[in-house]
Amino acid sequence: MAKGEKVEKKAAKEKVVTCTDKNCPFHAGLPTRGIVLEGVVASDKMDKTAIVQRSYYVKLKKYDRYRPKKSRIPAHNPPCIGAKTGDTVRIMECRKLSKTVNFVIMEKLQAVGTAR
Numbered sequence: 001m002a003k004g005e006k007v008e009k010k011a012a013k014e015k016v017v018t019c020t021d022k023n024c025p026f027h028a029g030l031p032t033r034g035i036v037l038e039g040v041v042a043s044d045k046m047d048k049t050a051i052v053q054r055s056y057y058v059k060l061k062k063y064d065r066y067r068p069k070k071s072r073i074p075a076h077n078p079p080c081i082g083a084k085t086g087d088t089v090r091i092m093e094c095r096k097l098s099k100t101v102n103f104v105i106m107e108k109l110q111a112v113g114t115a116r
């Protein structure tokens with residue numbers, strides 16, 4: 001029953017890319033909630049997983065200056081989005097998909113090589 005519903009939903013959406021990923025927020029209905037972040041893809045070498053790097057500044061109270069910091073977040077990269085290294089993406093928190101992955105790429109904000 002549930003299986004049939006899923007197929008119907010997929011057909012109704014009429015996506016050019018046929019997405020069979022079971023952890024896709026759009027085609028498999030992966031629930032997302034919580035934090036929304038933006039970052040640059042630092043690596044797309046893993047299968048359906050990308051490393052999203054964020055750079056930001058943290059204020060050092062003692063010296064009244066800022067120091068650059070970065071964080072690298074492993075995020076699920078659905079085949080229908082297919083983010084590549086250098087792409088700017090928006091990621092959103094979701095349930096734990098593996099030991100380290102608990103974010104999913106929601107959209108590509110800027111593809112690599114395109115001017116802002």
Ligand SMILES: [Zn+2]
Pocket residue numbers: 019020021024025026027028078079080081
């Ligand atoms: Zn998809």
